[in-house]
Amino acid sequence: MSDSYADDVVLSAAPGQVSEPLGPPPYAWRWVALWVILAAEAMDMLDALVANIAAPSIRAELGGGTSVTQWLGAAYALAMAVGLITGGRLGDVVGRRRMFLVGVSGFTVASLLCAAAQSPGVLIGSRGLQGLFGAVLIPQGLGLIKEMFHGREAGKAFGMYGPVMGLSYVGGPVLAGWLVSADFFGAGWRMVFLINLPLGLLALFGGWRFLPESGRTAATRLDLVGVVLASAAALPVVFPLVQGRELGWPVWVFVSMAAGVALFGLFGWYETRTARRGGDPLVVPGLFRKRAFSGGLATGAVLFAAVAGFSLVLSLFLQSGLGATPLEAGLAVLPWSAGTVVGFVVVQVLDGSGALDRLGRGLVQAGVVVMTLGTGAFALTLQLVGARVTVWHGAPALVVIGLGMGLVMGPFFHTVLAAVEPHETGSAAGTLTAVQQLGSALGVAVLGTVFFSVLGGQVAGAADTAAPRALGSAGMTGAERSALVAALRECGRETAESRDPATPPGSCRRLTDGPAAEAGRTAVRLGYAGTMKITLGAEAGLLTVTLLASFLLPRPGRTRDR
Incomplete structure (x- = not known):
């Protein structure tokens, strides 16, 4: 078989005969x-x-x-x-x-x-x-x-x-x-x-x-009213998450998200009503009574928020903070990919031995814990290395983060969709990927906001502490050094807060060579490293919420609540 x-x-088989599948x-x-x-x-x-x-x-x-x-x-x-x-x-x-x-x-x-x-x-x-x-x-x-x-x-x-x-x-x-x-x-x-x-x-x-x-399903027509309501609800939620940070989080952003949530409530009411009347709802309400699916939506939303948000801030740190080119920044995250592959191999080995079914949500939780440990290791690395940080110092921590990510991703989709019936599959897949998209936008908004809200102060503070030593060791003293330190502080603050990093602020124009340039680079590296450490704390918070949400998934062997 x-x-x-x-x-x-x-x-079924008669005595002495080989069993044959009926399906x-x-x-x-x-x-x-x-x-x-x-x-x-x-x-x-x-x-x-x-x-x-x-x-x-x-x-x-x-x-x-x-x-x-x-x-x-x-x-x-x-x-x-x-x-x-x-x-x-x-x-x-x-x-x-x-x-x-x-x-x-x-x-x-x-x-x-x-x-x-x-x-x-x-x-x-x-x-x-x-x-x-x-x-x-x-x-x-x-x-x-x-x-x-x-x-x-x-x-x-x-x-x-x-x-x-x-x-x-x-x-x-x-x-x-x-x-x-x-x-x-x-x-x-x-x-x-x-x-x-x-x-x-x-x-x-x-x-x-x-x-x-595809095999035939019970669905015979598209719920056009549901399409309009779902689209009208998604736009006012996702648009503020995508654009809110760039716009400075004005009040209308939060009003828009609240309106979107209300529209989703109306959408849910309409879909339930449609299902009770024997229609074909856009989203099958019965899906949300399956613990594996509803728990998976909650877990997936926060998980993808953590992954997408971390990907953004890591790219900003490598390119804007450490001056890596796009290709260098891409190569620097290869250890993350390598760790993910290792995690995937571990999942396959567990599946081959039959242990995967026994572990169930425990493997997802173990993966989240490993990702959190890797996040902490990244922050500790930045603390120990300081201004000497390069694009490769975070490689060991990225391997650990990738390992945890592979352990989570390997069983995740099968766990969430295990109890979905054939006629619910399209509805479930669309809803799951929509929540994934929403979670990604949320993570970029949250971690991006944390990153940029502290970046200016961190770079300016680093200029106050690191630049005087760097300029003093270069033989610069007195009023000239004080003026350059002030210029470095202003340049660092304006650069960090700029929405167009490709165009240097006017305060940076006198700092392009000599001791001031080297002091500026030191201040930027320290400032970005300090910002990254704070943002990694927020990342660890998202992973902690992911771990808590994973308890909504069914325990191994519990099929009735799937």
Whole structure:
């Protein structure tokens, strides 16, 4: 009997005869189809991250102010958040294979439009189109995996899905930095989008050839009122999270989020009412009575907040604080990727020995604890190294963080979707990925706000303490040294608070060479290191909340509350 459906079919046999499965055999091309899904999902995840790395080159060629940098990411995130729940349900109604092909096709065309853009407006609009088709694409992958794999094979398949997502988070900046720096065919930043063309075509062919036709579900039509309500609720929540920090958190931001929460309440009421009347709701209300799913949503929201927020502040620390190029910053986070791979291998070994089912949520919790320990190790490293910090000093801690992330991601998606029924799969996948997107926006907003709120003071304080010693050792004394220290303090504060780091403030113009320049670099390194330590404390707080939320997941062996 095959592992792939051992938990889902009944066997019968007469005495002395070999047992035969009563259910259908497993899909023959399921493992090839899995790699098609993973490749398409990775392409989508990478594009969520690469634009930030390419943004300086984009502005240099196309022009535009700091808002261009903000909207390159915001347009994608907002379109994705608005469309995810609808995209997931479309797979139930129309067919997951069909919607996967639509999503890949549209995403590839939108990538070509991004690469061909000749103005910031066209590029931002094309990024929004990418996000919309990504919202159609992503939920289908989860649904198809659950449809093709059963029993222990489902755990293996979902165990590969999680680490691929994690590696995409980490590998996106590496790929973007390399493509921009290599300047293939003189395309510069356009290569971060052109790379999607061969990948998209391969995914399109692979999806057409190897993905199975979706089985029929009870859903027969799309809940259009639910689509409007879900979209109207998502936008006023995600937009303030994406743009609030850049705008200084004005009052209307919080009013907007409150209105979005109220609309989600209205959406929930309408969906429950639709289900009671025998209709096809956009989100199946019964999902939230499954402990694995509802607990997974809570855990996933905070987990992805911690991962996305940390990715942002680490990039800021390496590039703005330590002066690394995009490629150097990308290479510096490779230890994070290596740790994630090790964690994934550990999960697979546990699964092969049968221990994974016994561990259940305990493995997720162990992974969160390991991530927290790695975060503490990073902060301790910064404390011990001080102004001598380089991009490689954090490598050991990043390996530990990656190890914990692999332990969490490996079993996470299988645990959350284990009890979801076939007719609920699209709705569940869309809701789970929407919450993931919301959590990522929340993490960027929270940790980004913490980072920038303390950065100016930390750099200015470092200038007060480190610069006098550096200037004194260079033989500079008296009024000249005091004037330069004051200039360094002002330059550090303005640089830290600037929303356009590519343009040095006027206070920095006299500090470009000599002892003042070296003292300034020392102050910046110390200031950013101090800021990073404080932000890592906030990261540890998010991971602690993730650990507490994980207790909402069912215990091992508890299937009734799944």
